[in-house]
Amino acid sequence: MKARLVISALLLVAAFAIGRMSAPSGNEAADAGESANRKKQALGTKAAERRVESGRESKSPTPSNWKMIRERANRSREELLDDLLATLRASPGSWTYGNWLIEHLLRTDAEWTVGRIKAEMGRIPEGIMSEWCTIDPERALPFLLAQPAGSDHAFDPRFGGIHFRGMGAKDPEKGLEMIQGLPASRRGGLYASLLGGIAGSNPDQAFGYFERIVKSGDLPDKDLPEALRNLAGAAPAQLVAWMEGRETPLPDRAKAELISGLAYSDLEAAKRIYADIADEEKRNAGFYIATQISRKNSDFGECVAWLEANAPEKMREDLKGNALSSWAHTFPDQVMDQVRRYPWILGSQRSPEIISLLKSRGEAEGLVEMLGTMDAEDGAPFREKLVQAGVIEETPGEFASLDRAMLKMAKDPEETMMLWEALDPGKKEQLFLGASDMMQSQPPELLLKLCQGVSEQTTGKIVPQAVARLAIMDPAKAADYVETMPDGPAREAAIKNLHSNWSVDDAAAANAWKDKVAGSS
Known part of the structure; x- marks a missing residue:
């Protein structure tokens, strides 16, 4: 639809x-x-x-x-x-x-x-x-x-x-x-x-x-939610009275759709109904309520307070992020003020968007000033975000993100590998955990090099996928890498992926290699 x-x-x-x-x-x-x-x-x-x-x-x-x-x-x-x-x-x-x-x-x-x-x-x-x-x-x-x-x-x-x-x-x-x-x-x-x-x-x-x-009796139950949503702007009070006067309770799915319309015509009624629906129906309904709260209040804290009190914990951060984006574009001249008042915004999912908005408005200097008030540990993640946004220069010998490390690796592999190997293991883990989805599109051989020395818990899914991609281009190199991997689920998945892709071009060689690594395990 x-x-x-x-x-x-x-x-x-x-x-x-x-x-x-x-x-x-x-x-x-x-x-x-x-x-x-x-x-x-x-x-x-x-x-x-x-x-x-x-x-x-x-x-x-x-x-x-x-x-x-x-x-x-x-x-x-x-x-x-x-x-x-x-x-x-x-x-x-x-x-x-x-x-x-x-x-x-x-x-x-x-x-x-x-x-x-x-x-x-x-x-x-x-x-x-x-x-x-x-x-x-x-x-x-x-x-x-x-x-x-x-x-x-x-x-x-x-x-x-x-x-x-x-x-x-x-x-x-x-x-x-x-x-x-x-x-x-x-x-x-x-x-x-x-x-x-x-x-x-x-x-x-x-x-x-x-x-x-x-x-x-002609309206099918499955069409009731959409009908309620379409009508909520035209007859909010009548629909709420109809819902409350029913002999049988309105299904939570239908209530959630009603809320999505009521959020724009009767926000208080939408909030009241939201409290009574099951958690699994609260994501979309909460999105519409939080969006409207954020558009009506220049203080984003009002929206956060409502979400903290009403939204299920498992979806709270997502809803905050969506509402933050809506609020920031409704009150752009208030963003820097609110960031100073609520520093946690800089650690939220939408912080890159907020930083970009402030940069476009010529207010990025305020972010640099905030960075100067933070200690090294608290300021490190924020500093990396400012580097990625082009607000400040990257410190020589450091990596603002895994994507930046990959970019440097492609340009100067020897020097970058030396810098990478000198990094603290905790820093490597942090870069992998904060990596973007674009990481999987990077050259697999380079990606596998960066995975060395990082825990399997962090790279367990990344390595087998990179091996599968490398196997298409150079199965011998992929095989050499897999043979150096320690026993465990990641190695087993990598063997399976390599064998599958190698078999397409040379089934005999793939089978022989699989038998070899199985015998050495």
């Missing part, structure tokens, strides 16, 4: 920005524009909120895209369809022209466009179906729902891009009637999307439709 919403959002933004170059009538264009405005005001779904959190908003089209649209707008529909098919297959970085093509062709002759796309591609992309259901649901839904579900699951509402958000905004009664006319097996998610459309365009009617659907 998230991918569909991202595509749909991009399509709508581009279409409205272009000015409805092919809108059939003034009234329809006005209706569509009003619907878009209402959707912007309504609370988004979880996927929409995550786009905001990660900064994945639509970007303004580049001049070259506008030029392309102007030059090609008068082409025949066949030529435009050829362009669209090429765009769909190429998946270019910029979709401005592709977005315009989709809307233009769907508004010009949707059935012909959709039929031709399916004939050429063997399917109808979810984004095409989703956009058609948004801009012209009264034509799109009967056509798409009439297609055979069978082997092409794109026409099954449980998959694909079919939704009733557009119908919910335009004609809720007709949408409800259409869904109720479908077999129960094909209604998956459709009630929830219908309610989402109603909530965005007619929030006063949303809860009434929800009650009707629930009382009819």
